[in-house]
Amino acid sequence: MAFMERSALTTDGKRVMSLEEFKRWLRCFDSNRDGRISHSELREAVRLSSGLFASWKSKSDIESSDANHNGFIDDCEFRNLAHFAEKYLHITITRF
Numbered sequence: 001m002a003f004m005e006r007s008a009l010t011t012d013g014k015r016v017m018s019l020e021e022f023k024r025w026l027r028c029f030d031s032n033r034d035g036r037i038s039h040s041e042l043r044e045a046v047r048l049s050s051g052l053f054a055s056w057k058s059k060s061d062i063e064s065s066d067a068n069h070n071g072f073i074d075d076c077e078f079r080n081l082a083h084f085a086e087k088y089l090h091i092t093i094t095r096f
Contacts, residue, residue: 013090014086014090014091015091016094017091017092017094018093019078019079019082019093019094022078022081022091023075026042026073026081029041029042029044031044036072036073036074036075037072037073038071038072039062039063039066039071039072042062042073043062045089046062046089049088050088050090061083061087061088065080065084066080067080
């Protein structure tokens with residue numbers, strides 16, 4: 001979690017990260033090291049970042065980030081998480 005703490009903050013208190021920084025941070029939750037983030041691994045990231053209620057509430061957003069509905073957030077689907085990150089993880093993903 002220390003990685004997030006070094007990120008810049010916006011005026012509303014959200015962390016600012018590039019997409020690559022966000023990918024690196026999220027991969028810390030890849031418990032089986034398969035290079036993909038499962039729904040349960042993403043829920044764990046939300047739980048640790050925002051609390052249990054946010055994890056439960058975020059279920060549909062997690063599922064909508066998984067564009068091909070295979071149960072994992074693959075490398076090409078990380079961009080789908082930008083809205084999710086702002087809403088549940090209090091992170092702003094910079095787009096460039």
